[in-house]
Amino acid sequence: MAINAVELQGITKVFGPLVANDAVDMVVRHGEIHALVGENGAGKTTLMNVLFGLYRPDAGRILLDGVPTELSSPQVAIKHGVGMVHQHFMLLPSLTVAENIVLGVEPAHRAFGIGLLLNRKRARELTRELSTKYGLRVEPDAVVQDLSVGLRQRVEILKTLARGVKILILDEPTAVLTPQETDELFIILRTLVAGGMTIIFISHKLREVMDVSQTISVMRLGRMVGTVLTSQTSPPELARMMIGRDALPTIARTPATPGKPVLVVSGLRADDDRGVPALRGLSLQVHAGEILGIAGVEGNGQSELVEVLTGLRQAESGHLELNGRDITRLSTKGRREAGMSAIPEDRLKDGVAAAASIRDNLAMSQFYRRPLTRRGILSPRRMSEYARRIVSQSDIRTKNIELPASSLSGGNMQKLVVARELGLMPKLLIAAQPTRGVDIGAIEAIHKRIIGERDRGAAVLVISAELSEVLALSDRIAVMYEGEVTGVFDAGTVTEEELGLFMLGVKRQAGTAA
Amino acid sequence: MIETVVVTGAAPDALRRRITPTALAILRPVAVVAVALLLGMAIILYTGQNPLPAYENLLIEPFLSWDTFSAVLFYAIPLVLTGLAATVAFRASIFNLGGEGQLQLGALATAWAAIAWSGIPVFILLPLVVAVGAVVGSLWASIAGWLRAYLGATELVSTIMLNFVAIDIANFFVSSGGPLHTKSGGGNATDSIPGALQLPTIGGSQFHWGFLGALGCVAIIFIVLYRTPLGYEIRMAGFNPAFARFGGIAVPRVIMGAMGISGALAGIAGAIQVLGFQYQYSTSFLSPQWGFTGVTVALLARLEPIGVVVAAFLYALLEEGAQLIENNTNVDHNIITIIQGLIILLVTVQVTIAWRRRRNIGRTSDGTQATGSVRGES
Numbered sequence: 039m040a041i042n043a044v045e046l047q048g049i050t051k052v053f054g055p056l057v058a059n060d061a062v063d064m065v066v067r068h069g070e071i072h073a074l075v076g077e078n079g080a081g082k083t084t085l086m087n088v089l090f091g092l093y094r095p096d097a098g099r100i101l102l103d104g105v106p107t108e109l110s111s112p113q114v115a116i117k118h119g120v121g122m123v124h125q126h127f128m129l130l131p132s133l134t135v136a137e138n139i140v141l142g143v144e145p146a147h148r149a150f151g152i153g154l155l156l157n158r159k160r161a162r163e164l165t166r167e168l169s170t171k172y173g174l175r176v177e178p179d180a181v182v183q184d185l186s187v188g189l190r191q192r193v194e195i196l197k198t199l200a201r202g203v204k205i206l207i208l209d210e211p212t213a214v215l216t217p218q219e220t221d222e223l224f225i226i227l228r229t230l231v232a233g234g235m236t237i238i239f240i241s242h243k244l245r246e247v248m249d250v251s252q253t254i255s256v257m258r259l260g261r262m263v264g265t266v267l268t269s270q271t272s273p274p275e276l277a278r279m280m281i282g283r284d285a286l287p288t289i290a291r292t293p294a295t296p297g298k299p300v301l302v303v304s305g306l307r308a309d310d311d312r313g314v315p316a317l318r319g320l321s322l323q324v325h326a327g328e329i330l331g332i333a334g335v336e337g338n339g340q341s342e343l344v345e346v347l348t349g350l351r352q353a354e355s356g357h358l359e360l361n362g363r364d365i366t367r368l369s370t371k372g373r374r375e376a377g378m379s380a381i382p383e384d385r386l387k388d389g390v391a392a393a394a395s396i397r398d399n400l401a402m403s404q405f406y407r408r409p410l411t412r413r414g415i416l417s418p419r420r421m422s423e424y425a426r427r428i429v430s431q432s433d434i435r436t437k438n439i440e441l442p443a444s445s446l447s448g449g450n451m452q453k454l455v456v457a458r459e460l461g462l463m464p465k466l467l468i469a470a471q472p473t474r475g476v477d478i479g480a481i482e483a484i485h486k487r488i489i490g491e492r493d494r495g496a497a498v499l500v501i502s503a504e505l506s507e508v509l510a511l512s513d514r515i516a517v518m519y520e521g522e523v524t525g526v527f528d529a530g531t532v533t534e535e536e537l538g539l540f541m542l543g544v545k546r547q548a549g550t551a552a
Numbered sequence: 553m554i555e556t557v558v559v560t561g562a563a564p565d566a567l568r569r570r571i572t573p574t575a576l577a578i579l580r581p582v583a584v585v586a587v588a589l590l591l592g593m594a595i596i597l598y599t600g601q602n603p604l605p606a607y608e609n610l611l612i613e614p615f616l617s618w619d620t621f622s623a624v625l626f627y628a629i630p631l632v633l634t635g636l637a638a639t640v641a642f643r644a645s646i647f648n649l650g651g652e653g654q655l656q657l658g659a660l661a662t663a664w665a666a667i668a669w670s671g672i673p674v675f676i677l678l679p680l681v682v683a684v685g686a687v688v689g690s691l692w693a694s695i696a697g698w699l700r701a702y703l704g705a706t707e708l709v710s711t712i713m714l715n716f717v718a719i720d721i722a723n724f725f726v727s728s729g730g731p732l733h734t735k736s737g738g739g740n741a742t743d744s745i746p747g748a749l750q751l752p753t754i755g756g757s758q759f760h761w762g763f764l765g766a767l768g769c770v771a772i773i774f775i776v777l778y779r780t781p782l783g784y785e786i787r788m789a790g791f792n793p794a795f796a797r798f799g800g801i802a803v804p805r806v807i808m809g810a811m812g813i814s815g816a817l818a819g820i821a822g823a824i825q826v827l828g829f830q831y832q833y834s835t836s837f838l839s840p841q842w843g844f845t846g847v848t849v850a851l852l853a854r855l856e857p858i859g860v861v862v863a864a865f866l867y868a869l870l871e872e873g874a875q876l877i878e879n880n881t882n883v884d885h886n887i888i889t890i891i892q893g894l895i896i897l898l899v900t901v902q903v904t905i906a907w908r909r910r911r912n913i914g915r916t917s918d919g920t921q922a923t924g925s926v927r928g929e930s
Contacts, residue, residue: 371800391791402799
């Protein structure tokens with residue numbers, strides 16, 4: 039029996055209440071490109087951080103070349119030939135390529151028996167040697183901050199090669215690359231493998247994975263679903279493995295009675311924080327009295343869409359209309375006053391001030407209006423009355439509204455956010471990941487309230503990474519893939535499998551706009 | 553990590569239920585100073601001296617005569633104002649370390665206005681010259697505020713650097729040959745302000761009626777922070793700017809507002825030093841770094857306006873105590889510097905722990921899946 043490059047056996051990693059890896063097994067053979075796929079949050083990066091020595095597993099062991107190995111730190115991992123290129127590059131932007139590559143293993147001019155000064159000539163030579171050997175062309179004297187993202191990634195790869203790495207882990211290497219750069223990267227990866235390297239490639243883009251890998255391992259919710267040979271699988275099978283999940287309890291609901299369009303988005307384009315296009319001409323409409331659900335693997339522009347809709351991110355081009363009024367240039371406050379409410383995807387970042395009282399948290403977005411503020415004076419008494427009313431109506435479990443929001447459980451904190459946003463009687467409700475990380479009881483309560491808003495006549499846009507949630511809530515479903523709507527379906531007319539193919543970019547409808 | 557959040561978070565909650573916020577605002581600075589004094593006592597013992605005479609001069613003596621007690625109150629006046637100035641900025645998560653420069657320019661502007669407009673009736677002129685000091689301090693602070701709010705330049709650096717600029721500007725105006733240099737040919741100072749504007753002192757001491765202005769500012773800032781929409785915006789932007797933005801608050805505008813108010817308070821501190829103490833603007837003696845000390849006072853007060861009064865009083869007590877120790881005992885008065893250093897250390901530790909706790913709370917958001925079940929449904 040052949041000895042494998044890497045064997046992970048029963049790896050378990052727990053972060054507080056979250057089991058990021060649950061007894062995960064994985065086998066990587068020598069000289070293959072092994073893709074590790076799964077949705078965001080499936081535990082891929084955690085597993086690889088364990089292999090790279092960044093995290094100590096809570097259980098399980100790692101075999102390298104068949105030998106059980108304790109990888110207590112990245113330094114130790116590198117010594118054992120395991121290197122990793124993270125999604126966020128770890129280069130010093132003001133230094134040259136050669137300086138970055140030799141950082142930590144600097145060749146030095148020797149004097150008095152010790153290395154004193156960096157031997158730049160030797161550093162340059164080393165960089166050139168590596169770059170010709172592996173066909174990774176970079177200019178050793180170029181300063182890293184002047185390089186494109188694709189070239190910086192090459193420098194990162196060279197950096198690991200300079201340390202004699204035999205097993206290279208790449209965490210979503212194509213997320214930041216243009217299609218051409220991706221093609222070039224794949225050529226490099228094939229060259230490296232031909233030279234005896236073993237590569238583990240994290241991704242959730244099925245087309246790329248099918249293109250470049252020999253073996254594919256699929257993770258879902260912290261567990262290893264299975265490992266298949268690329269030549270013996272198909273995108274639909276992978277989609278099922280990645281996305282299939284248990285259905286939520288369905289909530290009794292009447293059919294939608296959609297009215298006129300409330301939110302009209304046309305040709306929206308916007309960049310993400312890195313300056314990479316995240317929305318590429320997205321169009322959709324949400325009508326009064328309907329819930330439009332957006333399905334999609336995370337990282338396909340959903341976060342940016344919410345930010346642009348709520349006025350937190352500048353659109354490059356495109357139009358937004360709310361009830362027939364152009365809101366493209368309105369501030370967040372202006373949009374809220376025009377009838378928009380929003381539940382943010384990360385309640386701790388955008389949804390609450392954790393250290394402020396529950397009362398203060400509930401007052402946001404209307405603290406400056408009657409009845410809370412009269413003649414320029416904000417009344418703590420009326421804020422308290424309002425907060426107490428909301429807390430009892432929405433069943434937010436707390437002893438005292440003066441306690442900080444951080445004293446609430448996740449489910450109750452989310453109920454607070456939902457109650458606050460719905461308390462404004464919005465014409466348009468944007469609900470991003472409305473039940474992320476909350477218990478099943480809170481999920482049901484929140485879903486009921488969202489459907490209640492629809493029945494009241496509000497237009498509701500639900501964005502969720504949980505396909506089951508989109509299916510449970512939506513009257514219509516739009517699939518987002520790489521910053522565009524690639525398919526629109528009426529609820530009940532499409533299967534999960536079919537949606538999965540659209541979510542993973544295997545299929546798309548022609549000329550789509552929701 | 554998450555468990556620690558619960559544990560550390562639970563204790564203050566339990567406290568908060570039994571003690572009113574006002575009592576807490578008063579007790580906290582007292583507790584910190586008490587701990588610093590105990591540590592200081594240990595240090596004196598370690599040097600082989602008897603700490604009791606020193607502490608008697610520090611803690612008892614100042615209360616025994618109006619002479620000494622009034623001196624404490626006199627020192628506290630500017631500290632209340634600069635402490636409030638730092639408090640307002642801190643509440644918006646801004647470090648205004650430029651209180652000194654804002655104070656100096658506010659003082660200079662007040663002195664100028666008092667002399668230039670001396671014909672105006674005093675009941676109009678007095679508020680007017682204070683307003684001039686406030687406006688100038690506010691504008692000066694707004695430079696750093698604007699750099700931070702719209703260009704993202706860290707105010708930690710800009711406020712400190714602007715202090716040097718402010719002090720040089722003030723020097724230029726009052727040094728010999730400068731436009732406001734005194735006609736009587738003294739040092740680097742303006743002429744004296746009209747006698748009618750000089751705030752009367754109380755009981756033959758240096759303590760003056762300016763304290764009413766300082767306490768008035770405490771009340772105003774309390775109301776602004778807790779009873780106005782702007783105060784709400786400042787507090788929420790300070791707690792979590794992303795949350796504020798998401799809720800529709802224009803955070804850069806709030807930063808400008810907080811910085812403007814902060815600078816105005818520092819400017820008023822300068823104005824009151826001119827009106828109640830020096831009766832002119834002079835580059836010497838006006839402020840032994842009251843602007844900077846305000847930062848410590850604010851942290852000692854845990855950013856509560858009422859706590860600022862207590863913290864400023866305690867700090868003033870240390871100032872007067874240092875004098876008395878110097879005059880009456882063999883203990884080196886530098887022990888006070890050490891105690892002040894300990895206070896700064898202790899409040900820094902408190903603040904650091906609080907911030908780390910807040911960051912930890914934020915960090916659980918990475919473990920998005922299940923923060924819900926962490927703390928249990930209580």
